Every structure is written in C-alpha cells, then in structure tokens.
Amino acid sequence: MATIKDVAARAGVAPSTVSYVLTGSRKISDRTREAVHAAIAELGYHPRASARTLRGARTDVLVLAVPRKPGRYRAVDGRFAIEISDAARAHGYDVLMTTEPDGVDGLRRIARSGLADAAVLMAVRERDPRIDAVSELGFPTALLGHGDEPGLPWVDLDWETAVRLAVRRTAAAGHRHIVFLACADHEIDARRGYALHGLRGAREAARETGAEVRIHPSTGAEERLGDRLRTALAARPAPTAMVVQHLVLLPRLLAEVAALGLRVPEDLAVVLVGSLPDDPVAEPLPRIELPVGRMSREVVRLAVESVGAASDASGGPEGTRQLIAPHMAPGRPVPPPPPERPG
Amino acid sequence: MATIKDVAARAGVAPSTVSYVLTGSRKISDRTREAVHAAIAELGYHPRASARTLRGARTDVLVLAVPRKPGRYRAVDGRFAIEISDAARAHGYDVLMTTEPDGVDGLRRIARSGLADAAVLMAVRERDPRIDAVSELGFPTALLGHGDEPGLPWVDLDWETAVRLAVRRTAAAGHRHIVFLACADHEIDARRGYALHGLRGAREAARETGAEVRIHPSTGAEERLGDRLRTALAARPAPTAMVVQHLVLLPRLLAEVAALGLRVPEDLAVVLVGSLPDDPVAEPLPRIELPVGRMSREVVRLAVESVGAASDASGGPEGTRQLIAPHMAPGRPVPPPPPERPG
C-alpha cells in the first residue's frame, strides 16, 4: 500500500505538498500539482481513512440505527436503509449499519469509538432509549420519525394527518362505516411514533366526519388475520371501507377479502396509508404513499448539518423538524360504497 | 473525549498498561487491572477506532455491496443487508454499505482507503465488474451468489437444482403443461447468477420430466403483467401449473390469476422458488425458500476468514464454495392438476 511518503518521493516533493494537493487547502503550482497527480496515478495511491480520521477527527461516516424486532422484517426498513445510503453518498458520507434490536449498545459503541460523525435513527419511538444514549453522549443525531423527544432534528410523515385525510376522503366518498386497520400490536406497544400518531388521526377523523370508524388492532401473527377480518366485516351495519396502515399483511388481507367473496372496490373500498412507492400491490388502490426518497434525503441532510453544529442541546435552529404533509396519490379516488341493500 | 493517557494518569499506570488491560495481550495483576477498569468507568473511556486501525491495520468493518438498479427495489436485498449485519456483529464486525448501482467506484474507494477489512458482494453476476475490482486490489471478498468467477469464496442457493426440483415435483404431481416464470429481463440481461441458473434448471427439468415447460420471461413493468399472464394461460393445451422464480410481482400475479377467474390451486398450481422466509404471501403455497439467515451467516464467515488468509489468488481452500441444496418447504405438497375437462 502506497503512502503519502511514497507519492512525495516519486513526485520529488515533500509529503506535505502531496497533502496540500489532495485537500486543496493551499495554492500549489501547476507544475508541482501535475507531478503529484502523476505520481498518485502511477502508485494507485489513496489516503488512508484511519489516518485522516485520527488527525482530523472526522470519519465521513453516518451510523444508521435500523430497528430490528428479531423474527420480523419490515420491507420499509430495508428500503430506507438503501435510500439513506444513497443520500449519504451525495453528501460524501458512507453509512454504517447497526441492527441490534433497539439495542443502544451498538449505537453507543460506534459513537464512542469515533466510527461515525453522526447518527440516523430509524422508526423512532416515544421514550426511545436510543435518544437518551445519543443525548448523553452529545452525539449529533437526526431522527426518522418522531415521538416526544425534545431537542433533536427529525423528519416524519404527518401520520396523524395522513390517517385523518384518508378517513375523511373515505367518508366524503359516502362511506359511513369504516374499519381502520392500525399498525401491529407490537409496534403500538413499542410506542413507535407512526403507530401512535396513526391511531390518533383515526380517532380525530371519526369525530370530525361523524362516520363510524372502528379501530381495529392488527396482530403480527397472520394466522389469525382471517378470523379477525371476518369479525371486522361481520359487524352490523357492515363496513364498506377499510383504511389500512398495517401494510405488511396487505397482500394476505386482499386474499382473505377475496376469499370472503368480497370484491375490491365494489363491495369494499380499501385505502392505504404509508404504502411504499412503486409497490405493485398498492398501486391500483387509493393511497397515501410514504415519501421514502424525500424523507431519506432530508434526514441525511439534518444529520450532516448537525455534524458541524455545536451540540448545544438548545433544540437546534428552526426548520429542523419536518412534518411532511400527506397527500393522496393522484388518479385513485376513493370509490363510493355499494348502493344500500335491503337487509 | 478521554484518551488512553487520561485513563493511565487516573489509574496511576502507564498508557501501555491500559492498552494491555484492554487487549488482554499481557498478564496484568489484579490490583492494577481493577484500578484501570475503575478509571475507564469513571472517565467513560472508549478506545478510538481510527487510532487502533492506523496502528493495527484492521478495521473490524465489512463492506457490503448492495446491488442497486435505481428505481427498482428488491425486498430480498434489504433483508440480506440486515441479516448480514447481524451475522457480522456476531464476529465482531460492523457493516458499511455501498449502494452505487453495480458501480465499482464505491467499493474501490472503500477498499483502498482502508475503511473495511473485507467485502461481501450481493447478487453476483457473471463477468461481475466488482469482482475484477476486488481481485485487482487483492481485497478479501466473499460472494453471495456465483457466476463464473474463478478464485473467490462464495455461498449460493443451488438455483438450478431448485428450479429443477420445483418442476420435477410439479410434474410428479401430474402436471404436463407448466409455465416457468423466470426472473425479470433486466436481471437476466445483467447476467445475475440466480437468474441464469434458474433458467438452466427449467430447461433441464423439461428434458428430464418430458413435461412441457414453457419458459416465460418476466418484465419488471407490472403494467403488462396481466397481458402476459393472459397470453401464457391462454395457450393450448392450457397450463395447469406455474413455477415462479420472479417473486417481486407475486401478489399482483395472484390477483391477476384471480381476476381471470382461476382459483389457486384448484385450477392452477403455483409453486415458488426462492421465496423469503416468513413471507405471508408465500406461506400457503408449495415453495422452496431462500435460506437468507444461513446464507448470510455463511457469507460473513467466509469474508471474515478471508481477512486473515493471504490473498494468494489460489482459489482458496476447499469448503469455500457452498452450493446450498434446495428443499421444498414441508407441509405444502404440489397439488395435482384438475381432472381433464373435455374441450
């Protein structure tokens, strides 16, 4: 492995000159610069990250804390991980993953060993222990999702408004009996922001619209989905629409609906909240998409910006909390309920 | 940030003694060790990774090259990323992601800057440019998937046998006219190993079983899925089974089948190859699962082992190429075709 010394020797200059050429922090004559570049190319030199970091105290690495309920896997997590990695690269950062289940251990270890300059926390929950950890350490952090944390910058879809919007549109289409399929129980128990805010939105929407909105808890265990669904749809008066935030089981849900002999949307309207872009299953349905790309870019921007900023715990400047306004995907209006049938 | 010197001063010992306590590479008296541990705890000391790396030339980081066709996202990639991260942690490694689309740039940059000790390459293709890059650099690497590369260790599901097995079981159940839904065109064009091996398996199985196996190319564009499917199923004699390797669109596929008025499995058997564990959509169907956990653990093990080993380009020791034998998921036999109908 070539070092800066080798390059210097080859180019007939001092090591510091090579460094200056690389960093551009000093004016170098064309002649010298070209000689240095030639030597770099010939030797295939690349500066050692560890040396740079040791000297300069910057790693150009972000740590991404991926939520991980062992045995469960949410497609959205992988998708965010990849989009965040892309976004980070655009800022000159690499992304280091830590996947210990809500464990603060990995996060703390990486922060304290100086492996990263800042953290991005996915799927933030209320009273999130990871937030305590980074706060204690004064480690620059941006959040994907928000709970009740005080001073950290975050980005989130406005889940409360999203569910409200979905329910309102559904009610406006004429539906009076609506089932809201909330997030999985374990997500609610973990106090994930999106799960709690979604619930809140559903309750508000019920008040606002006067429609009956039956909030239906979801279980992660798909075995009971069929039963639960049958129960939900067997209620009288029969629901004519479902607003679904718990999307993991959507394909299965649609299959069960079909198995019950119900057609979507003629017999039952299905409206999605937080579906992934380009999801072929979601595409034909009225829905509010999760803007994964935008959220990833924004959360990375916040993380990168907080690297420089003193961690003064003041809550940060304005504009560091972004509640993204939801909107219905175009071209898929909520269909009306079936005409009332006698009986 | 406390350094090793601070700890040494606090504990009243030399810095090297602290180091020896940490690494355990020298016998230290109980009294001294306790004093050091106390000082470490009081100061909240954690060794700086960059200094260790600069000194010791090890990062304890693996770089994971995630395949990324912009605009496309495969759930399996995110799943592998997370499982690989878990597996790496079990070996004391962290995982750095690079997501540049088949770009060797990120990989090369990370390798040459010494940010990682070894690489894991996902979704290997034939004539994979990433392999040339790591080979040129002599960078320790393990592959997830295999193409035609010579000397690198790899792990892969035996896709050829998997598809053969799926088709054979289908034929054995009595089906004589089978459609094989191959991977997406762009995957075949990119010469991804799994896509090519799957195709080969389908051809062989056709020869072996004497059944008609119509190999049906998949398109990523879901708009035309319905048409394609209709064409495939309209052929005479009508196919009674589909073997599906292209699982991205499975939910949509099932929906289209249902829309055509066909029931699964009464009218049409659907057999999956390479489905994800715990996928609720796949669960009720006969299938060969992709052993994500095992593959992740194995590929990490290979990568970690190749860190120490001299990169002698000899092809490595035996046992560094693992073709995992496929098996049908238990409890889901391939159902027989419907009784022959006149016409």
Place this chain on the structure above:
DNA sequence: CTGTTAGCGCATTCAA
C-alpha cells in the same frame, strides 16, 4: 509484573 518509546499515515503549523 510494569514502564518507556517508536511509529502507523496524515494534516497542519511553523519556518523559509
């Protein structure tokens, strides 16, 4: 059983 010291590769300060 423990201390002293050199040096990993780089960016930067001081000197010219």
Place this chain on the structure above:
DNA sequence: TTGAATGCGCTAACAG
C-alpha cells in the same frame, strides 16, 4: 511557492 516538524491515540517491541 514549498519543506520540515509535530502530534492525533493507540499497540507492541524493547527495557527494566
């Protein structure tokens, strides 16, 4: 416009 020297924090060889 460039060179020489220093030190970032750590580990291991050498010395006691």
